[in-house]
Amino acid sequence: MKKLAFLFAILIAFSALFTGCDDSETLYVLNWGDYIDEELIGEFEEETGISVKYITMANNEEMLVKLQANDCRFDLCFPSDYIIEKLIEDDLLAEINKDNIPNMKNIDERFLDLSFDPENKYSVPYMWGTVGILYNTTMVKEPVTSWDILWDEKYADQILMYDSVRDSMGVALLKLGYSLNTRNEAEIEEAANALIEQAPLVHAYLGDSIKESMINGEGALAVVYSGDAMWCMDEEEGNPDLAFANLPTSNLWFDNIVIPKTSKNKDKAEKFIDFLCRADVAKRNTEYIGYSTPNKAALELLDDSYLEDPTYNPPAELIANYEIFSDLGEFVSVYNKHWERVKAN
Amino acid sequence: MVKKIRSFFKGTYLGLMLIFLYAPIAVLMIFSFNETKTMGRWSSFSLKWYEALLSDSQMMSALSVTLTVAVISAVVATIIGTMAAIGMHSMRKRTRNLIDGVAQLPMVNPDLVTGISFMMLFALLGISDGYVRLLIAHITFNIPYVITSVMPKLRQSSNMLYEAAMDLGCSPWKALMKVVIPDIMPGIVSGFLLAFTLSLDDFVVSWFAGNGVDNLSMYIYGMARRGINPKINALSTIMFVAVITLLLIINIKSIREERMQSIQNKKTAQKRLAK
Amino acid sequence: MKKRSTLAYPCVVWILIFILVPMFLIAYYAFTNEGSFTFENISSAVQNEIYQKVLLRSVVIAFEATVICLLLGYPIAYMLSNMKKSTASLLYVLFIVPMWMNFLLRTYAWQVILGSNGILNTIFEAIGIGAQDMLYTEGAVLLGTVYNFLPFMILPIYTVLIKLDKSHVEAARDLGANGFMTFFKVTLPLSMPGVISGITMVFIPAITTFAISRLLGGGKFMLFGELIENQFLSARDWSTGSALSFILLILVLISMAIMRHIDKDTSEDEKGGGKLW
Numbered sequence: 001m002k003k004l005a006f007l008f009a010i011l012i013a014f015s016a017l018f019t020g021c022d023d024s025e026t027l028y029v030l031n032w033g034d035y036i037d038e039e040l041i042g043e044f045e046e047e048t049g050i051s052v053k054y055i056t057m058a059n060n061e062e063m064l065v066k067l068q069a070n071d072c073r074f075d076l077c078f079p080s081d082y083i084i085e086k087l088i089e090d091d092l093l094a095e096i097n098k099d100n101i102p103n104m105k106n107i108d109e110r111f112l113d114l115s116f117d118p119e120n121k122y123s124v125p126y127m128w129g130t131v132g133i134l135y136n137t138t139m140v141k142e143p144v145t146s147w148d149i150l151w152d153e154k155y156a157d158q159i160l161m162y163d164s165v166r167d168s169m170g171v172a173l174l175k176l177g178y179s180l181n182t183r184n185e186a187e188i189e190e191a192a193n194a195l196i197e198q199a200p201l202v203h204a205y206l207g208d209s210i211k212e213s214m215i216n217g218e219g220a221l222a223v224v225y226s227g228d229a230m231w232c233m234d235e236e237e238g239n240p241d242l243a244f245a246n247l248p249t250s251n252l253w254f255d256n257i258v259i260p261k262t263s264k265n266k267d268k269a270e271k272f273i274d275f276l277c278r279a280d281v282a283k284r285n286t287e288y289i290g291y292s293t294p295n296k297a298a299l300e301l302l303d304d305s306y307l308e309d310p311t312y313n314p315p316a317e318l319i320a321n322y323e324i325f326s327d328l329g330e331f332v333s334v335y336n337k338h339w340e341r342v343k344a345n
Numbered sequence: 346m347v348k349k350i351r352s353f354f355k356g357t358y359l360g361l362m363l364i365f366l367y368a369p370i371a372v373l374m375i376f377s378f379n380e381t382k383t384m385g386r387w388s389s390f391s392l393k394w395y396e397a398l399l400s401d402s403q404m405m406s407a408l409s410v411t412l413t414v415a416v417i418s419a420v421v422a423t424i425i426g427t428m429a430a431i432g433m434h435s436m437r438k439r440t441r442n443l444i445d446g447v448a449q450l451p452m453v454n455p456d457l458v459t460g461i462s463f464m465m466l467f468a469l470l471g472i473s474d475g476y477v478r479l480l481i482a483h484i485t486f487n488i489p490y491v492i493t494s495v496m497p498k499l500r501q502s503s504n505m506l507y508e509a510a511m512d513l514g515c516s517p518w519k520a521l522m523k524v525v526i527p528d529i530m531p532g533i534v535s536g537f538l539l540a541f542t543l544s545l546d547d548f549v550v551s552w553f554a555g556n557g558v559d560n561l562s563m564y565i566y567g568m569a570r571r572g573i574n575p576k577i578n579a580l581s582t583i584m585f586v587a588v589i590t591l592l593l594i595i596n597i598k599s600i601r602e603e604r605m606q607s608i609q610n611k612k613t614a615q616k617r618l619a620k
Numbered sequence: 621m622k623k624r625s626t627l628a629y630p631c632v633v634w635i636l637i638f639i640l641v642p643m644f645l646i647a648y649y650a651f652t653n654e655g656s657f658t659f660e661n662i663s664s665a666v667q668n669e670i671y672q673k674v675l676l677r678s679v680v681i682a683f684e685a686t687v688i689c690l691l692l693g694y695p696i697a698y699m700l701s702n703m704k705k706s707t708a709s710l711l712y713v714l715f716i717v718p719m720w721m722n723f724l725l726r727t728y729a730w731q732v733i734l735g736s737n738g739i740l741n742t743i744f745e746a747i748g749i750g751a752q753d754m755l756y757t758e759g760a761v762l763l764g765t766v767y768n769f770l771p772f773m774i775l776p777i778y779t780v781l782i783k784l785d786k787s788h789v790e791a792a793r794d795l796g797a798n799g800f801m802t803f804f805k806v807t808l809p810l811s812m813p814g815v816i817s818g819i820t821m822v823f824i825p826a827i828t829t830f831a832i833s834r835l836l837g838g839g840k841f842m843l844f845g846e847l848i849e850n851q852f853l854s855a856r857d858w859s860t861g862s863a864l865s866f867i868l869l870i871l872v873l874i875s876m877a878i879m880r881h882i883d884k885d886t887s888e889d890e891k892g893g894g895k896l897w
Contacts, residue, residue, distance in 0.1 A: 033564065211572055462646045492631075494817060577725060
């Protein structure tokens with residue numbers, strides 16, 4: 001008993017050393033884990049005197065629930081495209097004052113005025129990417145040119161899929177030639193049936209561990225976001241046997257910066273957005289994260305190897321055919337119903 | 346001979362179980378010294394994650410939140426839960442089962458449902474401080490584990506001692522503190538340890554219940570999309586080594602004390618015999 | 621302090637505010653449809669064949685994990701209880717310390733151990749057994765569940781065994797019972813309260829956890845907790861999600877009531893306790 005008490009007293013004393021103080025001047029940022037070069041936060045704090053509390057999130061849906069609470073404390077958030085559409089619809093976002101963000105001029109027009117936030121009233125692009133197939137060249141000898149390869153029995157038990165409704169149903173819809181955002185239940189049913197047919201070939205439905213699995217040679221083919229593929233193929237960090245294929249049809253995605261309506265520090269939040277849009281900052285950030293930046297001024301500062309890399313910078317003609325997820329509202333439960341059929345099998 | 350074989354089998358079994366429990370810990374510790382980020386693919390030895398650790402103030406503040414919330418919530422839950430168990434033990438069966446059933450709801454509910462319901466409750470009550478919210482949530486899901494740990498000890502302990510203490514003129518309070526509590530102490534300790542463990546590991550309830558404060562588990566969970574940064578392995582390795590070292594130091598001391606005591610006992614016995 | 625039962629009051633108040641009120645906030649979604657009261661969410665969830673299948677699978681896995689935890693954990697608790705106090709208390713803590721390392725990290729480490737090019741397979745190949753398919757199987761899910769819940773079985777059993785009245789065991793021995801019989805006729809029945817606590821703390825949470833099955837089962841074994849999560853998050857159908865968690869709640873409460881009914885000790889000490897107070 002005494003021993004335990006002693007042990008825990010030491011724990012408390014130790015942790016008290018690290019307890020920082022919180023005040024209302026702090027800017028609360030909610031972002032994906034490891035999705036910013038942390039040195040940049042320190043530099044921003046130094047430049048402006050604003051302290052930043054950085055909280056991480058694991059997925060869009062959990063963030064959506066969180067922002068619905070009326071006492072939510074966050075001042076900045078980094079959701080993906082379709083969730084932004086939903087947040088706007090639910091009136092949960094504050095309109096961004098562009099006068100406070102002069103560096104917005106650095107953003108490539110290609111990535112402005114998109115379907116989920118026309119006129120960019122509520123969001124500023126942060127990172128973007130595509131979805132493609134990452135494959136292990138020691139196991140896949142043929143060129144990867146279509147989604148059909150994920151249904152090829154040659155690769156039984158070597159295929160890795162995303163464990164998420166929209167991403168996996170999306171792959172099946174693309175294979176069948178339908179829209180990613182279809183509201184036709186017959187098409188959705190057909191897509192789910194295709195996934196059920198594919199299920200025996202699938203090694204696993206994974207989240208983030210898809211990357212580790214591919215690097216460790218667990219699978220031959222995997223559906224992967226382009227930014228993650230960059231990391232998997234990295235000479236030092238990843239596996240040199242891996243290659244990434246951009247397909248003729250696919251999903252184009254964005255993570256944008258937004259300010260929740262509940263924010264009490266809107267001016268400071270805008271300062272932070274402006275900071276992130278600065279060319280040198282955006283450059284370092286994209287180098288750290290490995291995802292593609294929408295910042296064309298930063299692109300000019302980057303090494304040419306980035307621009308020439310079709311994974312980092314896919315040809316504009318190609319992505320012109322890609323579809324962005326739109327929010328399906330209540331209809332998403334239809335997708336979920338059919339996805340349950342796939343998963344409960 | 347039979348005894349030796351038996352103790353050999355015992356030792357082997359315990360050893361195997363400890364290997365089972367510590368194998369993953371060893372893996373995550375080894376990969377904290379890996380040059381690259383991927384767990385499972387060894388490249389070369391490096392201390393860079395330990396260096397990165399020092400400059401990560403966000404993670405350090407998450408660590409401090411984790412430890413303080415775990416200790417405070419476990420202590421409070423242990424007090425409330427132990428009192429409740431003692432109280433419930435003397436209630437009629439039906440009342441006791443009702444309270445027990447309701448107290449166990451957080452154990453039955455998926456963490457996500459518990460978390461979202463807390464989020465709604467705190468918004469309703471106007472409790473906006475993230476740290477307080479975390480504490481309340483953790484105390485709540487810890488309580489059933491404390492009650493469940495203490496209950497069997499109460500059922501095992503006889504009421505006779507307590508009665509005897511009262512007959513000898515102890516006040517009920519004193520009898521409780523001097524007789525009942527020491528008797529059920531092992532249950533209280535294991536309830537506390539389980540509560541502490543649960544609190545350390547929770548991220549789902551904390552994510553929804555919290556507000557602008559994160560603990561280490563949330564911090565790690567947040568890395569899910571981008572992949573776990575081995576800084577976390579480095580931090581875990583340091584924590585693990587610290588805990589084990591402390592345990593050994595304390596334990597060697599108590600083993601020595603035990604030995605000293607038995608020697609002392611022998612000596613006094615001898616003295617008495619000599620007399 | 622006239623009555624010992626007053627000690628439970630702080631907990632009761634806590635339960636009312638922090639368990640029952642939030643429960644009602646969630647129940648609202650299960651029993652309403654656009655503002656009006658309905659049982660439709662519950663009944664349509666009950667009738668859904670996919671949900672039945674997933675629930676059954678979750679209960680089976682939780683049951684298997686509980687049995688394995690009991691079979692592995694009881695001997696550990698028993699051996700610890702017969703050791704010198706200082707050794708036992710060190711080992712006792714050693715059995716829970718692994719759980720202080722982060723849950724996700726531990727599970728990721730299992731992926732590294734079990735993977736097809738993982739540590740175990742490397743060993744298997746070296747000694748000539750050949751690589752096995754271990755990760756992303758039901759076995760891996762079971763292993764992960766047992767791993768994470770084992771201390772919750774060991775601790776309560778151990779705490780009961782250390783104070784077990786040794787005179788009962790000796791009396792049985794004196795009466796000629798062998799070790800085997802003594803254990804089943806005396807030790808095991810006397811340690812039942814601890815066993816029941818252990819089962820409760822393993823089985824009930826194991827039904828709803830799903831992070832393990834997601835990471836070690838490769839998403840191929842959908843469990844009930846995951847089903848509920850999907851309703852709240854990706855389907856944004858809080859009514860069905862809430863209805864599903866209520867169905868689970870009712871099932872668990874019923875099975876707990878049955879377990880209490882079977883557990884004879886409860887009624888026995890009821891008599892003793894009743895007289896006293």
